[in-house]
Amino acid sequence: MENLLQVGVITQTHGIKGEVKVFPTTDDVNRFKKLKNVILDTGKENIELEIEGVKFFKQYVILKFKGIDHINDIEKYKGKSLLVTRENAVKLGKNEYFIADMIGMKVITEDEKEFGRLKDVLATGANDVYVVQTLDNKEILLPAIKQCILKIDIDNQIMTVHIMKGLLDE
Incomplete structure (x- = not known):
C-alpha cells in the first residue's frame, strides 16, 4: 500500500507573495483547513512544506507555505503533486477506501x-x-x-x- 497519498496538484501561482492555486484531489476540500504540513513531490525529491495559510477560490484551494514568500520560489513547482502521509490522511468510514x-x-x-x-x-x-x-x-x-x-x-x-x-x- 502507498504510504503517501495525493491531496492536490499545484496548478499555478496566485499573486506574487508565494501563494499557489491547488486543484484538490481529495473528496473533502475543507481538510486543508486542518492540515499543517504537506509533502511536495518535485519528481526528483519530496520536500516537506508547512502550511501557513488556506483560502478557497472557486474549485481551488489557495495555499501559502511558510518560508516561501515570493512567486519565484514556488513557480517552478506548477503541475507538481502535494501529498500527505497515511497518518495525516482523512479517516475512512466503513466501506471507504483510498x-x-x-x-x-x-x-x-x-x-x-x-x-x-x-x-x-x-x-x-x-x-x-x-x-x-x-x-x-x-x-x-x-x-x-x-x-x-x-x-x-x-x-x-x-x-x-x-x-x-x-x-x-x-
Whole structure:
C-alpha cells in the first residue's frame, strides 16, 4: 500500500507573495483547513512544506507555505503533486477506501473467475465508476454500487463483482 497519498496538484501561482492555486484531489476540500504540513513531490525529491495559510477560490484551494514568500520560489513547482502521509490522511468510514490502495487490484466475478484489473476510478456525481481492464484488454466501466461491487478485499487486493446483464457484448 502507498504510504503517501495525493491531496492536490499545484496548478499555478496566485499573486506574487508565494501563494499557489491547488486543484484538490481529495473528496473533502475543507481538510486543508486542518492540515499543517504537506509533502511536495518535485519528481526528483519530496520536500516537506508547512502550511501557513488556506483560502478557497472557486474549485481551488489557495495555499501559502511558510518560508516561501515570493512567486519565484514556488513557480517552478506548477503541475507538481502535494501529498500527505497515511497518518495525516482523512479517516475512512466503513466501506471507504483510498483509490491509491485499489488501483491494480485483481477483479474477479462472483463465480470466482478472473475478469481483469482495476485501472482507474472515475468520480462522477452520483457514484464512482470503476474502470476495469479485462483479460482481453478491453475497458469496462462498472458503477460503484452494491449491486455491482460485491466485495473489496484491500489486504488481498481482490475485488469481487457482479457483471450486470447487458454490460458485456456477448
